[in-house]
Amino acid sequence: MERENLWAPWRIKYVQGLDQECDCFICHDSQNSQDDDKNLVLWRTDKSIVILNRFPYNNGHLLIAPIRHIPDLDQANDDELLELTKLVRESQKALSLTIKPHGFNVGMNFGRCAGAGLPEHFHIHVVPRWDGDTNFINVCSDTDVISQSLTELLEQLKQTSKENNLPGL
Numbered sequence: 001m002e003r004e005n006l007w008a009p010w011r012i013k014y015v016q017g018l019d020q021e022c023d024c025f026i027c028h029d030s031q032n033s034q035d036d037d038k039n040l041v042l043w044r045t046d047k048s049i050v051i052l053n054r055f056p057y058n059n060g061h062l063l064i065a066p067i068r069h070i071p072d073l074d075q076a077n078d079d080e081l082l083e084l085t086k087l088v089r090e091s092q093k094a095l096s097l098t099i100k101p102h103g104f105n106v107g108m109n110f111g112r113c114a115g116a117g118l119p120e121h122f123h124i125h126v127v128p129r130w131d132g133d134t135n136f137i138n139v140c141s142d143t144d145v146i147s148q149s150l151t152e153l154l155e156q157l158k159q160t161s162k163e164n165n166l167p168g169l
């Protein structure tokens with residue numbers, strides 16, 4: 001049984017991310033599978049969701065999150081941590097096959113002071129990098145240009161996933 005369930009049974013829906021009042025976009029996306037294309041959802045797995053960031057730092061910026069609405073690693077169980085880590089691997093595979101980056105930044109931000117845009121629901125950033133690409137801050141100011149191709153990129157990544165049986169968990 002989850003620790004949260006033992007101590008605060010009324011919060012079960014909340015910690016499972018099923019609370020309809022929750023205004024978290026990851027919970028919103030994970031509960032509305034009919035809108036996966038609109039929400040730029042690439043993959044759904046047992047415990048996790050992989051989404052193309054609508055405000056990317058660079059082309060192909062993916063977010064990997066547990067489906068449960070939890071703020072940090074301390075609340076994640078081992079099964080979730082294993083799946084999330086495997087999804088980092090599979091995301092890098094899919095991106096490498098699709099848009100051939102030269103490298104990646106993979107990271108997590110905890111707390112607003114550390115730059116977390118959504119501190120209540122932790123997520124892993126996978127950001128493709130290319131030799132000579134601009135730094136994060138410069139790229140950020142140009143997100144409109146990148147986002148025009150998000151739908152197209154999502155389709156390409158889905159096609160790559162189908163052809164290569166990704167994610168292979």
Ligand SMILES: [Zn+2]
Binds near residue numbers: 024025028068069070
């Ligand atoms: Zn959430």
